[in-house]
Amino acid sequence: MPERTSPLVGLVMGSDSDWPKIKGVVAALDEFGVSYEAHVMSAHRTPETVRQYATMAAARGMKVLIAAAGGAAHLAGVVASHTTLPVIGIPVPTEVQGGLDSLLSTVQMPGDVPVATVGVGMGGPRNAGLLAVEILALADPALQEKLTEFKQKLTEKVGAKDAALQKMLDAGQV
Numbered sequence: 001m002p003e004r005t006s007p008l009v010g011l012v013m014g015s016d017s018d019w020p021k022i023k024g025v026v027a028a029l030d031e032f033g034v035s036y037e038a039h040v041m042s043a044h045r046t047p048e049t050v051r052q053y054a055t056m057a058a059a060r061g062m063k064v065l066i067a068a069a070g071g072a073a074h075l076a077g078v079v080a081s082h083t084t085l086p087v088i089g090i091p092v093p094t095e096v097q098g099g100l101d102s103l104l105s106t107v108q109m110p111g112d113v114p115v116a117t118v119g120v121g122m123g124g125p126r127n128a129g130l131l132a133v134e135i136l137a138l139a140d141p142a143l144q145e146k147l148t149e150f151k152q153k154l155t156e157k158v159g160a161k162d163a164a165l166q167k168m169l170d171a172g173q174v
């Protein structure tokens with residue numbers, strides 16, 4: 001398997017069909033300049049590859065693993081079973097009630113094997129990337145600084161939206 005240089009985050013997905021739905025992860029990581037690698041591997045179709053990857057991730061210098069899968073979404077849980085690194089699970093949307101199958105498969109882990117599961121669809125993949133950044137920032141003051149700026153910009157962005165709403169209401173445009 002080709003390896004990128006010194007990735008801090010390892011992103012795995014159950015199928016290449018997941019990629020278009022979870023690209024927001026790498027967009028968030030790129031935004032904060034966090035190094036990552038991404039691979040397709042499946043808890044069911046390639047269980048041995050998953051085991052080897054998760055087992056070796058910490059020794060390779062990775063700090064956070066993110067696993068995305070849909071349907072019988074066991075990838076994040078299986079990854080978590082083979083590593084002491086924090087694992088973030090992304091339930092990928094499906095045609096079964098918008099991905100409720102993926103959500104429950106990912107989030108309902110037995111005690112002792114945590115998977116930090118983000119939302120299905122919507123901001124889930126982006127939040128997975130941001131959560132990874134926050135975990136890394138615990139030991140990286142420069143990254144922490146970037147997160148603080150990010151939060152300030154959020155306040156400004158929402159403030160501008162509220163101002164626009166007030167203007168609309170004042171003008172009677174409802």
Ligand code: RP5
Binds near residue numbers: 014016070
């Ligand atoms: C899961 O099965 C994958 O994560 C994907 O969401 C789903 C369907 O995979 P494909 O049949 O499209 O490869 O393991």
